[in-house]
Amino acid sequence: MNAKKGFLKRFEIFSFVxxxxxxxxxVVIVAILLFIAIFAPAIAxxxxxxxxxVNRLSxxxxxxxxxxxxxxxxxxxxxxxxxxxxxxxxxxxxxxxLLMGLILGMTAAYCGSIIDDAILLLFDTxxxxxxIILILVIISVVGPSITNIVLAxxxxxxxxxxxxxxxxxxxxxxxxxxxxxxxxxxxxxRIIRSHIIKNVIGPLIIMGGMDIGYMITLxxxxxxxxxxxxxxxxxxxxxxxxxxxxxxxxxxxxxxPSIALFVxxxxxxxxxxxxxxxxxxxxxxxxxxxxxxxxxxxSIS
Amino acid sequence: MLLEVKNLSVEYITxxxxxxxxxxxxxxxxxxxxVGLVGxxxxxxxxxxxxxxxxxxxxxxIRSGNILLKGRDxxxxxxxxxxxxxxxxxxxxxxQDPQNALNPVFTIHTQINDILSLYRKRRGKTERKEEAVSxxxxxxxxxxxxxxxxxxxxFSGGMKQRVMMVMAFIVNPSLLIADExxxxxxxxxxxxxxxxLKDLMRQYGTAVLYITHDLxxxxxxxxKVIVMYAGNIVEIANKSELFDSPLHxxxxxxxxxxxxxxxxxxxxxxxxxxxxNIFNLPHGCKxxxxxxxxxxxxxxxxxxxxxxxxxxxxxxxFLV
Amino acid sequence: xxxxDVTTLQAHxxxxxxxFSKLSGKSMAVVHAVDCISFSIxxxxxFGLVGxxxxxxxxxxxxxxxxxxxxVIRGKINFExxxxxxxxxxxxREFRRHAQIIFxxxxxxxxxxxxxxxxxxxxxRIHESTKSSREIQAEVENLLELVSLSKxxxxxxxxxxxxxxxxxxxxxxxxxxxxxFIVCDEPTSGLDVSISAEIINLMKNLxxxxxxxxxxxxxxxxxxxxxxxxxxxxxxxxxxxxxxTSEVFKNPIHRYTKAxxxxxxxxxxxxxxxxxxxxxxxxxxxxxxxxxxxxxxxWDSEPECRRKEPLLLPVGREHLVACHxxx
Numbered sequence: 001m002n003a004k005k006g007f008l009k010r011f012e013i014f015s016f017v018x019x020x021x022x023x024x025x026x027v028v029i030v031a032i033l034l035f036i037a038i039f040a041p042a043i044a045x046x047x048x049x050x051x052x053x054v055n056r057l058s059x060x061x062x063x064x065x066x067x068x069x070x071x072x073x074x075x076x077x078x079x080x081x082x083x084x085x086x087x088x089x090x091x092x093x094x095x096x097x098l099l100m101g102l103i104l105g106m107t108a109a110y111c112g113s114i115i116d117d118a119i120l121l122l123f124d125t126x127x128x129x130x131x132i133i134l135i136l137v138i139i140s141v142v143g144p145s146i147t148n149i150v151l152a153x154x155x156x157x158x159x160x161x162x163x164x165x166x167x168x169x170x171x172x173x174x175x176x177x178x179x180x181x182x183x184x185x186x187x188x189x190r191i192i193r194s195h196i197i198k199n200v201i202g203p204l205i206i207m208g209g210m211d212i213g214y215m216i217t218l219x220x221x222x223x224x225x226x227x228x229x230x231x232x233x234x235x236x237x238x239x240x241x242x243x244x245x246x247x248x249x250x251x252x253x254x255x256x257p258s259i260a261l262f263v264x265x266x267x268x269x270x271x272x273x274x275x276x277x278x279x280x281x282x283x284x285x286x287x288x289x290x291x292x293x294x295x296x297x298x299s300i301s
Numbered sequence: 302m303l304l305e306v307k308n309l310s311v312e313y314i315t316x317x318x319x320x321x322x323x324x325x326x327x328x329x330x331x332x333x334x335x336v337g338l339v340g341x342x343x344x345x346x347x348x349x350x351x352x353x354x355x356x357x358x359x360x361x362x363i364r365s366g367n368i369l370l371k372g373r374d375x376x377x378x379x380x381x382x383x384x385x386x387x388x389x390x391x392x393x394x395x396x397q398d399p400q401n402a403l404n405p406v407f408t409i410h411t412q413i414n415d416i417l418s419l420y421r422k423r424r425g426k427t428e429r430k431e432e433a434v435s436x437x438x439x440x441x442x443x444x445x446x447x448x449x450x451x452x453x454x455x456f457s458g459g460m461k462q463r464v465m466m467v468m469a470f471i472v473n474p475s476l477l478i479a480d481e482x483x484x485x486x487x488x489x490x491x492x493x494x495x496x497x498l499k500d501l502m503r504q505y506g507t508a509v510l511y512i513t514h515d516l517x518x519x520x521x522x523x524x525k526v527i528v529m530y531a532g533n534i535v536e537i538a539n540k541s542e543l544f545d546s547p548l549h550x551x552x553x554x555x556x557x558x559x560x561x562x563x564x565x566x567x568x569x570x571x572x573x574x575x576x577x578n579i580f581n582l583p584h585g586c587k588x589x590x591x592x593x594x595x596x597x598x599x600x601x602x603x604x605x606x607x608x609x610x611x612x613x614x615x616x617x618x619f620l621v
Numbered sequence: 622x623x624x625x626d627v628t629t630l631q632a633h634x635x636x637x638x639x640x641f642s643k644l645s646g647k648s649m650a651v652v653h654a655v656d657c658i659s660f661s662i663x664x665x666x667x668f669g670l671v672g673x674x675x676x677x678x679x680x681x682x683x684x685x686x687x688x689x690x691x692x693v694i695r696g697k698i699n700f701e702x703x704x705x706x707x708x709x710x711x712x713x714r715e716f717r718r719h720a721q722i723i724f725x726x727x728x729x730x731x732x733x734x735x736x737x738x739x740x741x742x743x744x745x746r747i748h749e750s751t752k753s754s755r756e757i758q759a760e761v762e763n764l765l766e767l768v769s770l771s772k773x774x775x776x777x778x779x780x781x782x783x784x785x786x787x788x789x790x791x792x793x794x795x796x797x798x799x800x801x802f803i804v805c806d807e808p809t810s811g812l813d814v815s816i817s818a819e820i821i822n823l824m825k826n827l828x829x830x831x832x833x834x835x836x837x838x839x840x841x842x843x844x845x846x847x848x849x850x851x852x853x854x855x856x857x858x859x860x861x862x863x864x865x866t867s868e869v870f871k872n873p874i875h876r877y878t879k880a881x882x883x884x885x886x887x888x889x890x891x892x893x894x895x896x897x898x899x900x901x902x903x904x905x906x907x908x909x910x911x912x913x914x915x916x917x918x919x920w921d922s923e924p925e926c927r928r929k930e931p932l933l934l935p936v937g938r939e940h941l942v943a944c945h946x947x948x
Contacts, residue, residue, distance in 0.1 A: 177729065177733075180794070183686055187747075
């Protein structure tokens with residue numbers, strides 16, 4: 001009976017996802033995007049960097065399903081490679097940011113007093129800058145490159161995660177199961193690793209998931225302003241810029257990257273939402289209650 | 302008869318299945334009577350209590366039965382009628398956890414006045430405040446005049462429960478449903494609350510349905526006792542009858558589980574097995590898997606409540 | 622030599638203040654959770670620590686196991702004749718093997734993200750890391766059996782357990798390293814009567830089989846009088862009465878003890894004896910009334926009760942009371 005239950009649990013994820021078309025689409029979109037990003041070199045019909053002035057701004061055709069841009073480069077291929085940039089920046093940005101926030105937040109919560117105050121000061125200082133300004137400042141100092149953009153975004157988002165981690169760590173630290181571990185003689189390191197992190201990371205992953213879409217947008221925005229990834233790297237933002245400049249000559253150029261951005265951000269947001277719903281037991285139960293809800297009605301104290 | 306519940310059945314619908322939390326329950330409460338509803342967790346006592354005012358969670362359904370308050374069937378009433386005439390008027394409730402029952406952003410005075418203003422429409426603001434202060438003093442809140450303007454966080458659990466009681470009685474209900482009101486409170490606070498409860502009851506002439514898992518508390522407050530197990534009422538008797546000569550094996554086992562003597566050697570009596578899951582109730586008598594006296598008939602048929610020794614003592618057991 | 626010897630234990634917590642209070646120089650609010658208590662626990666006995674919320678019994682229990690920071694503690698706590706708060710780091714690790722705690726919080730004392738098997742295995746991973754995985758698994762299964770849980774429960778998460786099962790996991794975890802002494806913080810709170818009886822039986826059996834010594838902290842007088850050999854009643858941080866359970870039960874002297882025993886609902890009532898209902902509330906542990914702490918609610922107080930705080934003095938064999946009117 002119990003083995004069967006464990007087996008079914010894995011399928012619970014599938015049934016949960018499939019039960020709603022919205023959740024399903026989130027997963028599907030992200031899966032497709034990842035596939036495109038990873039296998040771009042294999043599936044792109046042309047070399048995205050291949051400049052071909054003769055062919056510039058051509059119409060949709062068999063060889064160029066989305067046409068070509070002002071330098072004759074195949075738009076579809078650039079879209080695929082743009083996906084690489086977008087996903088890399090979005091996902092790496094969030095990951096690095098989460099890691100930094102996790103380390104600083106936990107240090108602040110555990111060390112208290114001066115270190116806590118110093119870290120909070122750092123967080124608040126960073127947060128007092130408007131997002132775009134901060135990113136621009138950092139990039140102008142370290143120079144634009146894909147790594148630096150990731151770093152800039154990471155530093156900008158880090159305070160939010162850091163504060164959340166700190167708050168959660170402070171409360172988890174006081175929980176009885178942590179005291180139990182202390183009573184067993186566990187060293188601080190073990191407590192942090194086995195007990196604190198596991199219970200802190202959950203909400204964080206969901207926050208991060210939601211922010212991937214935001215970071216993709218920011219990267220596109222920077223590239224649009226010409227402050228993003230340096231040429232010749234493909235980026236949806238840059239394509240948007242080109243499309244914008246050549247809007248009168250070739251209106252379709254601006255549409256493709258817009259759709260791509262929309263789909264990517266929507267996909268990641270839906271995925272993050274599905275993840276949040278999955279991890280949140282009250283929503284998972286949907287309209288029909290469950291045994292624990294009844295138990296809590298009858299519980300003694 | 303103030304309240305008469307006839308053949309009430311309540312079903313829960315969940316992802317894990319469907320099950321009856323209360324099955325075929327019937328009981329009567331007379332005017333001014335204190336009836337104790339006793340059972341362990343999973344017995345259905347809370348569900349039964351809350352069904353009376355039809356405040357059940359969204360996944361519960363009343364499948365059958367009547368709940369007659371002074372002759373009118375509560376089950377047939379519309380939500381509107383229920384709210385206008387029953388809830389907080391004829392029937393009031395005090396709940397287990399007083400910590401969360403009061404709104405933290407309003408003062409005690411505001412919350413009591415909220416009710417008073419509906420029931421003492423003709424009286425002025427000062428008169429109402431005087432009444433509130435005197436009621437709070439009566440239930441043992443010292444310095445009530447000053448404390449009534451404080452917020453709930455300044456009050457201890459016991460004090461909040463007292464405020465709840467005052468609020469429940471102001472409306473002059475004919476029936477009070479008390480769902481585990483003293484569980485989790487210290488023993489001395491519990492004693493105080495029970496005293497005040499009895500005083501208020503006498504003053505307002507209210508009947509009480511006292512729901513609890515604590516047999517000993519019941520033996521101190523109730524006139525009549527109803528014992529529930531896994532959704533069924535298994536025994537109804539007057540307090541003295543029940544404790545002097547409990548008939549149902551479950552009731553007897555429950556009484557025996559309580560540690561009483563100070564001798565160190567004896568093992569406490571326990572009831573083998575555990576309370577069944579409502580999705581997996583046994584056939585026949587629900588208690589039979591744990592009953593040492595169980596016979597074949599107990600596994601096949603469900604015993605009904607029938608009169609035993611005296612007209613006021615009813616048991617649902619084939620072996621009595 | 623008693624297993625545990627506590628001498629004038631004190632636990633005072635400072636309530637943290639906001640910036641403005643600090644600036645205006647107001648003195649810190651101090652919570653006198655435990656105020657100068659002394660008692661000892663003999664090997665093999667069950668010592669009951671009784672009192673209502675806020676009396677300091679849980680704090681005292683945690684102090685005994687050095688779960689409170691050193692700066693809030695004053696006094697001496699000796700385990701096997703060695704001061705617990707003066708142990709070195711390695712000595713402290715050894716101590717933790719011998720003295721364990723079962724927490725009051727049934728499910729909350731178990732990490733919700735760990736499986737039961739992992740939770741019970743943790744003590745081994747901390748102290749006996751040289752043991753192989755298989756050996757540890759075997760130990761875990763032994764412990765599950767010892768507390769009457771099934772082997773399949775080791776793959777469950779704490780939220781899937783009932784209150785009684787959660788309690789058993791807590792017991793199994795505490796027993797893992799064969800301790801000598803266990804602090805049991807409200808072991809039966811939140812449990813149904815029948816489950817509570819099972820747990821009490823289990824703990825008594827384990828005590829016999831494994832030669833354990835218990836500090837049984839509870840506000841449930843019925844249970845504590847049943848399980849303890851000796852008992853101490855606490856009120857607002859002090860011990861007001863202490864002695865052999867049967868003696869204190871038959872002959873309670875302190876007014877608070879009398880009120881406490883009288884307040885416990887019993888089947889059949891107290892056979893006619895009028896119930897003592899105390900007036901008022903427990904004073905705040907920040908603002909302890911001068912003289913006898915119970916004075917504000919005592920029906921028998923005299924002027925001397927306001928002047929001097931009574932000492933815990935013997936009134937009979939193995940029976941101590943802190944009351945000016947005891948004799």
